[in-house]
Amino acid sequence: MNSKNKIAEEIIRLRISQMIVNEEYKAKKLKVSVHLALGHEAIAVSVSEILEKDDNLLPTHRNIAYNLARAGKLRPILDEYFLKPTGLNAGHSGSMNLLNPERNIVFTSSILGNQFPVAVGLAMAGKVAGKKNVTIVMGGDGAIEEGSFYENILMAQSMKLPVIFLIENNEWSMSTRIDQRRCHIDLSLLAKSMNIRYIHLEGNDPYRYIDTLKDIKKFTIEDRAPACVEVRVATLGERRLPSSPEFPEGEFINYHSGPAPEVALNEWPLIKQSDEDPIFVLTKHIDQSVLEEDARRQFTALQKEIA
Amino acid sequence: MKYLEHVNAVLRNAVSSHDGLVVYGQNVSAGSRISGFTKGFAVKETGMIINTTNTENSLVGFGFGVMLGGGKAAFFMKQLDFLFLGIDQLVNTYNIIRNSKHAKGSFTILPVTVDMGYEGPQSSSNNFADFCSMARIDGYAVTNKYDTEKIIDIHFGRPGFRIISFSQRMYKDDIIDPGEPILADKDMKFVQYRDGSDATIVTFNFSFPYGWQLGLEMEQTGLKPAVFNVSYMTPIDWEPILRSVRKTGKLVVFDDSKSENLSCFSLLAAARGISLKKDIFIKRKLGDNWLNPVSDAMDIDYKSIVRELSSQ
Numbered sequence: 001m002n003s004k005n006k007i008a009e010e011i012i013r014l015r016i017s018q019m020i021v022n023e024e025y026k027a028k029k030l031k032v033s034v035h036l037a038l039g040h041e042a043i044a045v046s047v048s049e050i051l052e053k054d055d056n057l058l059p060t061h062r063n064i065a066y067n068l069a070r071a072g073k074l075r076p077i078l079d080e081y082f083l084k085p086t087g088l089n090a091g092h093s094g095s096m097n098l099l100n101p102e103r104n105i106v107f108t109s110s111i112l113g114n115q116f117p118v119a120v121g122l123a124m125a126g127k128v129a130g131k132k133n134v135t136i137v138m139g140g141d142g143a144i145e146e147g148s149f150y151e152n153i154l155m156a157q158s159m160k161l162p163v164i165f166l167i168e169n170n171e172w173s174m175s176t177r178i179d180q181r182r183c184h185i186d187l188s189l190l191a192k193s194m195n196i197r198y199i200h201l202e203g204n205d206p207y208r209y210i211d212t213l214k215d216i217k218k219f220t221i222e223d224r225a226p227a228c229v230e231v232r233v234a235t236l237g238e239r240r241l242p243s244s245p246e247f248p249e250g251e252f253i254n255y256h257s258g259p260a261p262e263v264a265l266n267e268w269p270l271i272k273q274s275d276e277d278p279i280f281v282l283t284k285h286i287d288q289s290v291l292e293e294d295a296r297r298q299f300t301a302l303q304k305e306i307a
Numbered sequence: 308m309k310y311l312e313h314v315n316a317v318l319r320n321a322v323s324s325h326d327g328l329v330v331y332g333q334n335v336s337a338g339s340r341i342s343g344f345t346k347g348f349a350v351k352e353t354g355m356i357i358n359t360t361n362t363e364n365s366l367v368g369f370g371f372g373v374m375l376g377g378g379k380a381a382f383f384m385k386q387l388d389f390l391f392l393g394i395d396q397l398v399n400t401y402n403i404i405r406n407s408k409h410a411k412g413s414f415t416i417l418p419v420t421v422d423m424g425y426e427g428p429q430s431s432s433n434n435f436a437d438f439c440s441m442a443r444i445d446g447y448a449v450t451n452k453y454d455t456e457k458i459i460d461i462h463f464g465r466p467g468f469r470i471i472s473f474s475q476r477m478y479k480d481d482i483i484d485p486g487e488p489i490l491a492d493k494d495m496k497f498v499q500y501r502d503g504s505d506a507t508i509v510t511f512n513f514s515f516p517y518g519w520q521l522g523l524e525m526e527q528t529g530l531k532p533a534v535f536n537v538s539y540m541t542p543i544d545w546e547p548i549l550r551s552v553r554k555t556g557k558l559v560v561f562d563d564s565k566s567e568n569l570s571c572f573s574l575l576a577a578a579r580g581i582s583l584k585k586d587i588f589i590k591r592k593l594g595d596n597w598l599n600p601v602s603d604a605m606d607i608d609y610k611s612i613v614r615e616l617s618s619q
Binding site: 056089092093097099101106107108109110111114116117118119120121122123124125126128129147148151152154155158159 | 327329353354355357359360362364365366367368369370371372373374375376377378380395396399400403404406407409412
């Protein structure tokens with residue numbers, strides 16, 4: 001399989017794996033709170049693709065796609081959600097703080113903005129040790145409202161540290177849209193005000209994402225400077241509540257955490273016929289029949305893996 | 308030698324002796340160097356001194372990041388109250404780091420407890436133990452010559468995380484030199500400086516000067532007290548102190564913290580299970596004006612306490 005197909009295969013694996021977790025969730029088998037990241041697979045696979053041994057990755061509580069990408073397996077993650085000793089962290093972490101230090105995930109945070117300073121400190125440790133590595137810290141459009149985001153892009157730039165602040169903007173903070181809670185934040189202007197490089201990613205094209213992220217990583221390491229990458233994502237699994245007098249068509253509920261009741265486990269794991277769904281975007285690059293065949297193969301393999 | 312001079316000298320020596328040490332904080336290498344606290348600091352070529360931005364919450368998380376990356380970090384703070392901004396990091400980040408067991412580096416926060424008072428409502432907390440209690444953090448209060456040398460030697464730059472705090476009230480006082488101890492905990496959680504059979508004096512937080520002074524006053528009248536200082540900020544194994552209490556039957560406890568959640572309550576509860584002839588508990592009494600700029604010093608009538616201890 002060529003590298004293009006391998007990337008597609010990873011995105012499909014992450015999607016079906018999450019759909020399996022969703023089924024376990026719907027069956028009320030999980031005690032821990034999982035924040036599914038259906039729709040985040042393209043950026044997760046792209047970030048995973050550019051990581052090397054000494055790099056650090058610090059995702060948020062919505063870390064499932066990144067953990068699946070880095071672990072390469074579903075079983076240890078699912079076992080962690082079941083809090084089994086065979087889990088990725090032997091049942092010590094659960095979902096929101098799931099780690100995989102051997103595969104670069106050294107810290108995860110369920111507190112908005114908490115992870116930014118830890119990333120800057122990790123980058124400093126790398127600088128002192130003479131490493132040529134990058135630290136990638138994730139946040140959402142909610143986390144950039146926290147003071148720690150501002151504090152840490154400021155600190156990273158002041159200390160000249162190779163940190164990529166990767167902001168997954170899904171337009172929602174829990175069940176509140178951006179326009180329901182705050183004014184618009186133009187991250188490009190905020191970054192520009194501190195002379196920090198800013199890149200916008202949109203469209204879930206993993207091949208373009210990988211090329212861009214490789215370039216940004218090279219820049220941050222060579223120039224010893226932070227960068228800010230804002231990527232638009234749609235957290236799929238949304239639904240409408242039953243009709244009410246206030247909302248005759250049913251109130252729209254964005255997916256935040258817990259099961260996604262309207263997402264079903266399918267051999268062909270497409271959720272949405274739009275660029276918001278990375279699976280749909282793959283069909284622009286690879287013949288759908290090839291993708292469907294791979295999805296069927298992986299579906300069977302994953303069922304076998306967790307049996 | 309003054310307390311501040313001694314503390315600075317011991318710290319200067321410590322920061323210059325560690326490889327790869329990242330020393331940082333606001334004004335650590337500019338201006339007054341935190342009123343002389345970090346004056347003359349120099350690190351090895353492998354380390355750095357960073358005069359930072361005013362971002363306390365992030366500066367705490369930054370230290371944990373350095374520790375997680377296997378490095379050594381020391382965050383010097385002008386004022387303990389500023390650490391309130393870092394509580395999320397102190398609790399949530401430290402919990403993840405401890406739980407994962409992957410952090411092999413070192414992180415020490417060294418704040419000054421501004422305990423002379425007259426600060427006004429915003430900087431009147433100074434409850435060092437409360438910070439430590441909140442997340443079961445190792446915390447040490449430095450009050451005398453022996454403490455300073457041993458606590459810094461044992462804990463500064465070592466793997467793991469701890470807070471070591473200093474008293475601004477004592478800055479200009481001559482450093483108390485209690486001499487070699489009778490008994491010292493290996494981690495410096497407590498030290499016994501005198502042994503005697505007439506009373507057991509135990510000091511908490513930054514109250515060692517009060518207890519030491521009481522001991523001297525007792526000795527002047529021919530009484531022999533046992534004197535303990537508890538440097539550690541949360542309850543410890545009290546048995547070594549209780550052994551003395553069983554012998555003397557008289558216990559005097561000092562605690563100059565403003566907290567309502569004192570570690571010494573745990574010792575008092577254990578000691579009161581013993582048949583005590585006398586138990587005197589001296590803590591800070593907060594008046595109605597405690598939020599106003601007032602003195603933080605405790606007014607102790609040593610003669611009266613000595614008389615009380617002599618009466619039975």
